[in-house]
Amino acid sequence: MSAGAEAVIPILRVTDAAAAVRWYERLGFTLEWEHRFEPGFPAFVEVGRGSVRLFLSEHTGDAGPDTLVYLRVRDVDAIAAEFGAKVEEAPWACEIELRDPDGNRLRIGTPTT
Template identity: 75%
Template structure:
């Protein structure tokens, strides 16, 4: 097993969040609920990148910022109808998920 850090993002509706993150190329790996009707805790992954999406109160703060380094930010920008900006370190866009979490997505300059 490789060691890793996995950000936890607070979401109000895990199904809505999973669909939104699907547009970024993430797929749902699993979902846990202690009982039917209780809050969900979900893992989504894009290659080796993983995020936890939690409906539980207190797991994460709203308006969190996560940086995603990707191979083709232009393709993601097109999916969301956005245009990347050029920074000295990368070509980037900033997206907001349905719950207000911010994702800065960039392709490093070579």
Template identity: 70%
Template sequence: MDEDVIPIIRVEAADVALKWYELLGFTAQWEHRFEPHLPAFVEVMRGGVRLFLSEHEGDARPGALIYLRVSDVDEIAERFGMRPEPTPWAREIELHDPDGNRLRIGTPLG
């Protein structure tokens, strides 16, 4: 097994968050609820990048910042009507998901 780090992002409504993360190219892998009326815990994946979206209040705090390094930031920027900004290390955009979590998305220079 390869070791991995999977950020957990607090979301209020997993179904709403999932639709937003799909715009970034993520796809749902699985969803777990202990009972149908209890909070959801969802894994999403884009290439080799995985995130957990959790409705559980104790799992994470809203307002997280995740950096996502991608091969083509322009493709994502276009979906959100944005233009990447240059930095000394990458061309980047910053997005906020429906729950206020920030995603800084960049394509490295060179």
């Protein structure tokens, strides 16, 4: 993503950024960067999948638990197979819902139209 590009990037609260990054890698995300003010301080990381970005923060005030993020993908069946999830058909998409290790909810869907 270029420096001048506009985007909305959800921030999700995590307790262990390294463990969260490993979980999000299973969804096809890769670690873009990590920041800590000092060694041993909470981590703030960015993961990306194509043009999609998420911030994962160990900082307690950055986000609340049980956040819901919708992720539109080309092939929800592949992700469902990776996580052993059952795909549900809605009028607008085929979807699954997953929870990351910190309880954040991801509704993931492939549009049907």
